[in-house]
Amino acid sequence: LLPRRAGDPAPPASLRLPGSANWMGWRIEAEEIPRVAARIPSGGPNVEYADLAAATGPLEVRGARPGDRFHPLGAPGHTALAEFLRARGVDARERPFWPIVACDREVIWVVGKRISERARIRADSRRIHRLRASRT
Numbered sequence: 001l002l003p004r005r006a007g008d009p010a011p012p013a014s015l016r017l018p019g020s021a022n023w024m025g026w027r028i029e030a031e032e033i034p035r036v037a038a039r040i041p042s043g044g045p046n047v048e049y050a051d052l053a054a055a056t057g058p059l060e061v062r063g064a065r066p067g068d069r070f071h072p073l074g075a076p077g078h079t080a081l082a083e084f085l086r087a088r089g090v091d092a093r094e095r096p097f098w099p100i101v102a103c104d105r106e107v108i109w110v111v112g113k114r115i116s117e118r119a120r121i122r123a124d125s126r127r128i129h130r131l132r133a134s135r136t
Contacts, residue, residue, distance in 0.1 A: 012061065022136060024063070055103040057104050068080070112133065
């Protein structure tokens with residue numbers, strides 16, 4: 001392996017369910033919460049509620065990579081992750097350092113911005129996870 005250059009993002013950090021991961025000055029926590037009939041409360045921009053049953057592999061916290069695509073909750077289809085971040089005011093130099101939760105190449109949560117359509121909570125969702133991000 002080549003040594004990391006100064007300014008390169010850190011390697012991905014594994015995120016277990018339940019569990020936590022530290023990456024580039026962020027702590028991401030995932031915990032299962034009981035399914036309730038009431039609406040999931042808002043926890044602010046750094047908290048999301050997701051149905052992760054569709055996650056087919058291990059979750060990881062990492063930065064954006066060239067070619068990443070994202071299907072934002074409520075959007076009609078996929079978009080380039082770089083374009084999604086640009087539209088939300090994230091400078092191009094910051095994008096590799098912006099934390100995302102991914103499963104293989106699929107972006108599940110862009111921290112502080114939005115979860116993916118695939119992770120949305122549906123009427124038949126059985127397992128709900130609260131994802132929380134904080135600066136360390």
